[in-house]
Amino acid sequence: EYPNPPTVRHLVHHTSGVRDYIGLMRLAGNRDEDFFTDPEVLAVINRQRELNFQPGAEYLYSNAGYFLLGQIVAAVSGQTLREFAEAHFFAPLGMTHTHFHDDHNEIVTRRATGYSPTDDGFRINVTTLDMVGDGGVFTTVEDWVAWDRNLESGTVGGAEWVALMHQRGVLNSGDTIPYAFGISHGEHRGLATVGHGGAWVGYRAGMTRYPETGYAFVALCNGSHIDPMGLIAATAEVYLGDRMEPLEEPDESGEGATPDAGGNQAEDEPPGEDIAGRDRYAGSFYSPELDATYHIRGVGTAGLSMRVGKWDPLTLAEVEDGVLRIGGLVLRFSDLAEGRFSSVMLDAGRVKNLRFTRVQSGDQGGR
Structure with missing residues (x-):
């Protein structure tokens, strides 16, 4: 309820x-x-x-x-x-x-x-x-x-x-x-x-x-x-x-574009897959609302992957400190204790504010 x-x-x-x-x-x-x-x-x-x-x-x-x-x-x-x-x-x-x-x-x-x-x-x-x-x-x-x-x-x-x-x-x-x-x-x-x-x-x-x-x-x-x-x-x-009303003519003047210092259209920097301090994120996080556990593990020298249920492992990217992303799925980490995050909030389009907590391997339910 x-x-x-x-x-x-x-x-x-x-x-x-x-x-x-x-x-x-x-x-x-x-x-x-x-x-x-x-x-x-x-x-x-x-x-x-x-x-x-x-x-x-x-x-x-x-x-x-x-x-x-x-x-x-x-x-x-x-x-x-x-x-x-x-x-x-x-x-x-x-x-x-x-x-x-x-x-x-x-x-x-x-x-x-x-x-x-x-x-x-x-x-x-x-x-x-x-x-x-x-x-x-x-x-x-x-x-x-x-x-x-x-x-x-x-x-x-x-x-x-x-x-x-x-x-x-x-x-x-x-x-x-x-x-x-x-x-x-x-x-x-x-x-x-x-x-x-x-x-x-x-x-x-x-x-x-x-x-x-x-x-x-x-x-x-x-x-x-x-x-x-x-x-x-x-x-x-x-x-x-x-x-119908007449079609709007396309704006070909270029007005409204926001060039960067070099005169090119500004572009967002892609999130990085080399993650500094990745050990803070690594571990298992359980959601009782999903009855599922997300397993985040190190990959290579600086990357992270995530696995849950029947999914193939997904490569995570760091958007900013404490925030990881894969596609439209965003993970916001908090409650840093002893060098590791203990909580996660997930946003994924039509599902928002889904909470996970860190668990020890073998202690969690779900998949």
């Missing part, structure tokens, strides 16, 4: 502060190809003792929010999310080829396989997971048309439901955010838009509605290298360009 628990509304608008479960499962040492279950996801969410921020303070997309909303629907209705959506939305709208895919082993006729590019071509990239709510919808372009029309007609849900779907979230500060009920408000060259994009394994998808014009566009893609929202925007400009 959190000291200040988020509400259902917070989950809907991604203002809950609940840490993203996909990030948590990865940080616990799982790889993208590993299998885990709904109970395991609920367990890692339930182990969290902190939020990314106080509910309502900020907006930060979290897959945990809509996964939990699916769990709430199941608990209240006595049906799985798949059964509930079929009975109350998809069947009444005639969406006969749409479902929440909660069994990755289920055969679906005419299914498009997902692909990701490699150095010499492509590889199949499909999920082994069964989580739904935050994703997992299988559909067709024809079925999507029925869903899109319902966002205008309210055939299912009525006018009140349509209005609710478009209702934006409001932060504690009183500021309104673009995100509503699973769709987000925006604008494209002066035209108001409502839509959403998604990405998972070898699939990319997006939809954008232009309510003032009566046009809507969708892109369902089976390649992780494809930009559906970019395709939609380009297509919309073909059909709606005469109703």
Whole structure:
């Protein structure tokens, strides 16, 4: 339990502060190809003792929010999310080829396989997971048309439901955010838009509605290298360009650039992999919220690597004294005692302020 628990509304608008479960499962040492279950996801969410921020303070997309909303629907209705959506939305709208895919082993006729590019071509990239709510919808372009029309007609849900779907979230500060009920408000060259994009394994998808014009566009893609929202925007400009504001001319003056003393554009120095005083960092650090242990070891004469769970060893770089980084994962060390750091705070995008403490080898739980 959190000291200040988020509400259902917070989950809907991604203002809950609940840490993203996909990030948590990865940080616990799982790889993208590993299998885990709904109970395991609920367990890692339930182990969290902190939020990314106080509910309502900020907006930060979290897959945990809509996964939990699916769990709430199941608990209240006595049906799985798949059964509930079929009975109350998809069947009444005639969406006969749409479902929440909660069994990755289920055969679906005419299914498009997902692909990701490699150095010499492509590889199949499909999920082994069964989580739904935050994703997992299988559909067709024809079925999507029925869903899109319902966002205008309210055939299912009525006018009140349509209005609710478009209702934006409001932060504690009183500021309104673009995100509503699973769709987000925006604008494209002066035209108001409502839509959403998604990405998972070898699939990319997006939809954008232009309510003032009566046009809507969708892109369902089976390649992780494809930009559906970019395709939609380009297509919309073909059909709606005469109703849009003129394209902004690119600034070719060079104004606003910040040259360095030598007249070249300033660049950030890359973090160094040769780490002075690396023994301060080396050791094992345990997180009870992940139930996982991070093992940091010396490599070569001055480097550090980190290992957790099923990950291959990762080479760490020092951003500044007491701060190590690998990609978007930042480790902030503190509490120096007897020449060694005893605490770590981890930030990794949709997971923030995850705490670790130094443990002796063999004393920690987890992996």
